[in-house]
Amino acid sequence: MKQKNSSYAYLLISPALLLVVMVMAYPTLYSLYLGFTRTRRGVTTFIGFKNYQAIFASKDFMQSLQLTLIFVLLYVLLTVAFAFILALLFNRGVKWSAIYMTIIFLPWVLSEITSGVVWRWMFYRDYGILQNLIAPLFNNATVITTPAGAMGVVIAASVWRSTAFAMLLILAGLQTVPKEIYEAASIDGATGWQSFWQLTWPLVLPTTMVTIVFLTIQAVNNVGMFLSITNGGPGRATEVLSLHMYREAIEFFNFGYGAALSVILFLINLALAFIYIRSLQRESALAAA
Numbered sequence: 234m235k236q237k238n239s240s241y242a243y244l245l246i247s248p249a250l251l252l253v254v255m256v257m258a259y260p261t262l263y264s265l266y267l268g269f270t271r272t273r274r275g276v277t278t279f280i281g282f283k284n285y286q287a288i289f290a291s292k293d294f295m296q297s298l299q300l301t302l303i304f305v306l307l308y309v310l311l312t313v314a315f316a317f318i319l320a321l322l323f324n325r326g327v328k329w330s331a332i333y334m335t336i337i338f339l340p341w342v343l344s345e346i347t348s349g350v351v352w353r354w355m356f357y358r359d360y361g362i363l364q365n366l367i368a369p370l371f372n373n374a375t376v377i378t379t380p381a382g383a384m385g386v387v388i389a390a391s392v393w394r395s396t397a398f399a400m401l402l403i404l405a406g407l408q409t410v411p412k413e414i415y416e417a418a419s420i421d422g423a424t425g426w427q428s429f430w431q432l433t434w435p436l437v438l439p440t441t442m443v444t445i446v447f448l449t450i451q452a453v454n455n456v457g458m459f460l461s462i463t464n465g466g467p468g469r470a471t472e473v474l475s476l477h478m479y480r481e482a483i484e485f486f487n488f489g490y491g492a493a494l495s496v497i498l499f500l501i502n503l504a505l506a507f508i509y510i511r512s513l514q515r516e517s518a519l520a521a522a
Contacts, residue, residue: 261499267492277489284493294494296469297477304388304473305452311392312448313441316399321433323400324407341397349461352390353377380470383463387471391458395451399444406440407433439515446509453501474498 271280288294319337323330340348355363356377364376376382410433418428456475459465465472465480472480478498482491 264492264495264499267489268496269489270492271489272486280489284490285497287490288493288497293469293472293477294474297472297474300384300471301453301474304384304391304455305449307388308391308395308452309445309448311388312395312399313403313445315392315396316403316444317441319396319400320403320407323404337400338397340394343394345394345455345457346461348390348394349458352386352393353462356386377463378467380467383467383471387458387462390462391452391455394458395448399448402444402447403437403440406437410436439512442512442515443509446505446512450502450505450509453498453505 268284269279269281270277271284272278323334327333343351355361356375358364358375367376368374371379371382374382377386414432414436415428418432423431454475455473456479459471459473459476460479463471465476474494475498478491478494481487481494485491
């Protein structure tokens, strides 16, 4: 009887499951196929691994991969740091916390493109608010027109937008820590700093790891911020791997090369997804214990 009910349940979800497979599996398999082809004047030719050979021999690919690593490292580090500080403040109780929480979550509500356009406006040379404020620190240069400045603006905008979501995840982890542990530590003479490193940090580490992996996946696939703020410029100074793939396939119509890049990006995401799932499993195991 139980097996019959199980089969009936699978039958009910089969239409939705089939739709998901069609929507996800077909583009994935077609991208794999395109990665082994070259299209010229509407004619598609099978060329084997030549696209992948060209990718790994390309300086543009290596540069985009390097820029991706820089962006991911700084973005994740700053987002988690700010999120952790805010989560600790809200966990201890802040007056008018509902108002502050609403303000903090406003950037997360906005789309990437909208947020990117706003940040680009703030760094226009003549009337950009932030540009006029920080220009004296950079010899009155237009920050967004320098390679380091452009990457810094994108990182700042991305951190500004994602901190609220990361804070929510870490705050949820902090609120699962029993207050009795801190009371016992206080009785034993532990300082606030000792309580943080010996109690808070180890207990919230699984949640923090999940947050880090989630933000890393998001950062690797970030296209909207780069498109709306710098469009990969100046030159190729902010052309990360995801944007490099987008430009090759959509702007330059190099579909085979772009599809091969998408396969490489897919493998990176697959590895990160595996780490994410393992982190979730560890967090569930610790919660069960």
